[in-house]
Amino acid sequence: MDPNKFKNKEMSKRECLELFENDAIFFDTLHAADSVRRDLCGDVVTYILNANINFTNVCTGTCQFCAFKVSKNHPSAFFLTPEQIGQKACDAKMAGAIEVCVQGGLLPEIDTHYQVEILKNIRKQTGPLGGISIHAFSPMEVFAAAENAGLDLKTALTMLKEAGLDSIPGTAAEILVDDVRKTLCPDKISADEWEKVITAAHKTKIPTTCTIMYGHIEENEDRVEHLFRLKKIQEETGGFTEFIPLTFLHENTPLSKRGLVESGSSGLLDLKMYAIPRLLFKEKLPNIQVSWVKLGTKFSQVGLCAGANDFGGTLMEENISRAAGSKYGSSMTRQKIENCIRQIGRVPKLRNTQYKIIDESQQKGSIPVY
Numbered sequence: 001m002d003p004n005k006f007k008n009k010e011m012s013k014r015e016c017l018e019l020f021e022n023d024a025i026f027f028d029t030l031h032a033a034d035s036v037r038r039d040l041c042g043d044v045v046t047y048i049l050n051a052n053i054n055f056t057n058v059c060t061g062t063c064q065f066c067a068f069k070v071s072k073n074h075p076s077a078f079f080l081t082p083e084q085i086g087q088k089a090c091d092a093k094m095a096g097a098i099e100v101c102v103q104g105g106l107l108p109e110i111d112t113h114y115q116v117e118i119l120k121n122i123r124k125q126t127g128p129l130g131g132i133s134i135h136a137f138s139p140m141e142v143f144a145a146a147e148n149a150g151l152d153l154k155t156a157l158t159m160l161k162e163a164g165l166d167s168i169p170g171t172a173a174e175i176l177v178d179d180v181r182k183t184l185c186p187d188k189i190s191a192d193e194w195e196k197v198i199t200a201a202h203k204t205k206i207p208t209t210c211t212i213m214y215g216h217i218e219e220n221e222d223r224v225e226h227l228f229r230l231k232k233i234q235e236e237t238g239g240f241t242e243f244i245p246l247t248f249l250h251e252n253t254p255l256s257k258r259g260l261v262e263s264g265s266s267g268l269l270d271l272k273m274y275a276i277p278r279l280l281f282k283e284k285l286p287n288i289q290v291s292w293v294k295l296g297t298k299f300s301q302v303g304l305c306a307g308a309n310d311f312g313g314t315l316m317e318e319n320i321s322r323a324a325g326s327k328y329g330s331s332m333t334r335q336k337i338e339n340c341i342r343q344i345g346r347v348p349k350l351r352n353t354q355y356k357i358i359d360e361s362q363q364k365g366s367i368p369v370y
C-alpha cells in the first residue's frame with residue numbers, strides 16, 4: 001500500500017489498521033503525513049503561553065494508568081480553594097500566560113456549583129473578560145460534577161459557560177472502547193458518555209480538544225476505533241480545536257505495579273500516532289500537538305516532522321506526567337520553545353486556545369517575558 005494515496009482520498013478502517021500494522025511502510029507513512037501537514041499548515045509551528053492548574057490530586061477514581069491521584073490522607077495530598085486557584089491563575093497571567101488549563105481529581109463535594117465558584121474566582125482575580133482563557137474540566141469532571149449536583153449535562157454546561165468557561169480539555173478519552181476501559185479505567189465514564197459530554201459541549205458552543213492515551217493495553221484495532229470515533233464527531237460538530245496524542249507513561253502506575261504492562265509505547269508507535277491521524281483527519285482537524293512533557297523536546301521535534309504542527313504550551317507547572325515518571329520537567333520558556341522549533345527549520349508562532357495567531361506587534365503593553 002502507498003500511504004500517499006490518502007493525501008486526497010478517505011481512509012477505510014481496514015486501511016487505517018494496515019498503516020498501524022505494516023512497518024514496511026512506516027517511513028512512507030511519515031513522509032505522506034509530513035507532506036499533508038505542509039500543505040495544511042505550512043512551516044508554521046504554533047505554541048501557547050499557558051499554565052496548568054491542578055486544584056487537587058485527591059480523587060475517588062480508580063484509573064489504572066494514573067499515578068497522579070492519591071487518597072485524602074496521603075502525605076502529598078493537596079486541595080486548593082477557589083481563592084487559591086484564582087490566585088494561581090493571576091500569578092500565571094502576570095508571568096505571561098494567556099490560558100490556564102485547569103484539571104483535578106473527582107470528589108463528591110466537587111459539583112457544578114463548585115466548578116462555577118472556581119471559574120468565577122479565576123475571572124475575578126485575573127481581571128475582566130478576555131484577561132485569560134479558561135480551558136477547564138475534562139468530560140469526566142464535567143459529567144461527575146453534573147451528577148453530584150443532580151443536573152443534566154446541558155444545564156451544567158450552560159452554567160459553566162456563563163461563569164466563564166471558554167473551552168474543555170478533551171482528556172478522559174483514553175481509549176474510546178469500553179472493552180479496554182473495563183480494565184484500564186473501570187469507573188470512568190463510558191466511551192458513549194465521553195462522546196455525549198463532548199457533543200453537548202460543542203452544541204453549547206464550548207470548543208474542546210481531543211486526545212488519545214495510547215501505548216498500554218490497547219491493540220491496533222482499538223486505536224483505529226478511537227480515531228474513527230473522533231473523526232465522526234468532528235464531521236458532525238466541528239468542535240475540536242486540536243488533537244493531542246498522549247503517550248502512556250508507565251512508571252509508578254497501577255498498571256505497572258500489577259504487572260499488566262512492562263513499558264509504554266515504542267518510538268515507532270509514537271510517530272505513527274501523529275502520522276496516521278494526520279492522514280485520516282486532514283483539513284477536518286488540522287491541528288495536531290506534540291506533548292513535550294511526555295516525549296521530551298528532541299522526540300517532539302521528530303513528531304513535528306511526522307505530522308504534528310503544534311508544540312503545546314509553556315505549562316509552567318505539571319503534576320500528572322511527573323507523577324507517572326516524566327523526566328522532562330514541568331515548564332518551558334517561550335524562548336526554549338521557539339529555539340526548539342527554529343532548530344528544525346520551522347517558524348514559531350504564538351496562538352490562542354482557538355488557534356488564532358497572536359500578532360504581538362498589535363498588542364498594547366509589554367510582551368510577556370515568560
Ligand SMILES: C[S@@+](CC[C@H](N)C(=O)[O-])C[C@H]1O[C@@H](n2cnc3c(N)ncnc32)[C@H](O)[C@@H]1O
Pocket residue numbers: 059065066067068103104105106138139140141171172173174211213246247248249250253320321324
Ligand atoms: C489525570 S486526568 C485529570 C482530569 C480528570 N481527573 C480525568 O481523569 O478526566 C487527565 C488526563 O491525563 C492523562 N494521563 C493520566 N495519567 C497518565 C499517564 N500515566 N500517562 C499518560 N497520560 C496520562 C489521561 O489521559 C487523563 O485523562
Ligand SMILES: Nc1c(NC[C@H](O)[C@H](O)[C@H](O)CO)[nH]c(=O)[nH]c1=O
Pocket residue numbers: 048050052099101135209242244246289290291292293294312313314315318321352353354
Ligand atoms: N499535551 C499536554 C498538555 N497540553 C495542554 C496544551 O498546552 C493546551 O492547554 C492546549 O493546547 C489548549 O490550547 N498539557 C499537559 O499538562 N500535558 C500534556 O501532555
Ligand SMILES: N[C@@H](Cc1ccc(O)cc1)C(=O)O
Pocket residue numbers: 101103135168169170171209210211244246320321
Ligand atoms: N492536553 C490536554 C490537557 C492535558 C492535561 C494533562 C495531561 O497529562 C494531558 C493533557 C488539553 O489541552 O486538552
Ligand code: SF4
Pocket residue numbers: 059060061062063066067068069104105106140
Ligand atoms: S485519571 Fe483522573 S479520574 Fe482517573 S484516577 Fe487519575 S485523577 Fe482520578
